[in-house]
Amino acid sequence: MISAMTQRIRPLLLVLFLAMVSNSVVVCTSRHQYWRPSDGPEGASYCLSWRLAVEANNVRAWRTVPTQCLRHVESYMIGGQYDRDINFIIDHVISYLDGVDLSNDGLDAWILDVDDTCISNLIYYKGKRFGCDPYDPDGFKTWALRGGCPAIPGVLRLFNKLISDGFKVFLVTGRDESTFGQATLDNLQNQGFIGYQRLILRSAAYKGQSAVVYKSEIREQLEEEGYRIWGNVGDQWSDLQGNCTGNRTFKLPNPLYFVP
Amino acid sequence: MISAMTQRIRPLLLVLFLAMVSNSVVVCTSRHQYWRPSDGPEGASYCLSWRLAVEANNVRAWRTVPTQCLRHVESYMIGGQYDRDINFIIDHVISYLDGVDLSNDGLDAWILDVDDTCISNLIYYKGKRFGCDPYDPDGFKTWALRGGCPAIPGVLRLFNKLISDGFKVFLVTGRDESTFGQATLDNLQNQGFIGYQRLILRSAAYKGQSAVVYKSEIREQLEEEGYRIWGNVGDQWSDLQGNCTGNRTFKLPNPLYFVP
Structure with a gap:
């Protein structure tokens, strides 16, 4: 009986199936569809604006x-777009690299930031409501001392290149x-940042200084040693501003926290 | 015959209808849904990455x-998010303004770029496939000489403040x-940029110079005249880089074109 009915309605089922599929496609490709996390479209628009404003400094x-x-922010970070944004930028860095003319004097330098550039604190920030909770220095210390931050794959790819x-x-x-010091060395090593x-x-000399001042001084010292800084990659604007910033800077996304 | 069959499959149709509806809803509100214009989800992810990379320089x-x-880009520019992004930034500029302590010496200065900061070329770029067509100097000249660029409402609000x-x-x-010169004066006037x-x-002296060099020199001259540049707003990074950039810079979105 069921089999006979199925036979009879097979064409109808096909039409309904096609309607179902095409409806999904139409709904999801219409022009004004924004990424909609559970805070609704208006909230999503606000958060898109906030995130863009953060990334543009x-x-x-x-x-x-x-x-x-x-x-x-949760959806952005774990839903795939963060990874895609990182890989897009890294592909772009690699295109830039192809045009760099290296000398053989061993003084062609590149600067990479560590946290959320080479290695990721995303697992830690999951427990801090993706940056909605205030900064917790003790919590971060415990986390970082474990040396368990995973590599950011796109940046490891750049590093190896x-x-x-x-x-x-x-x-x-x-x-x-x-x-x-030791935990960071170990962490970088166990994640493949070698060479x-x-x-x-x-160091103690820079304690309490802003990242812009501290990192500028480090880069100045490298230039005084004769290094040419071809590129500089970080997830914070404070990695990329100040003096001796490098021939090109690249800002990786980070909507989780701000370092002055 | 058809009516009898419809009677028999009514429960099935209901189930299929519910499946269809719930499927659409699930597809469109699930975590990984991004804004999807007609270029499909993969294309949309790529374009989100591209636009973020442009805005972060x-x-x-x-x-x-x-x-x-x-x-x-079309959806972004005319679908509302561009306007929301502008207004978000302008609200933020106005919060910053509230903390600025003005003196009474008439030397507190602010710099605004003109094209796609004060007044919009979006109507023109609609005819240039939202920046997919290459730059057309003659076409732009004809457009700009008409003096018909509309004010960007958020920036006019900032200007008046x-x-x-x-x-x-x-x-x-x-x-x-x-x-x-004359067309721009008229255009700004007819759009309410007064005072x-x-x-x-x-001027001829800066012909052929990059925007970074030209605008840096203009700002340097203003500082030599004694002005304190409290803020600087533009849609291009070349408006905001170089020397004497101002105490704060604000980058408005522009995914339509790049000025070096």
């Missing part, structure tokens, strides 16, 4: 992600040297 | 919008002075 010195953007091209790669981080020239952490 | 010296991003707060507002544009200190166009 219009919004500065922000302490936490706006609570209404929790789901937006830089090393094989013959660049001297300097990893420059605002992490405190005495507290995080860099120097890992530079914040 | 990672992609530079681009000549045209990638053809596959035509619908994405700056004037009423007592800032000396300088409008600095890369437009050629001899060609566009600014000076409109500075590119």
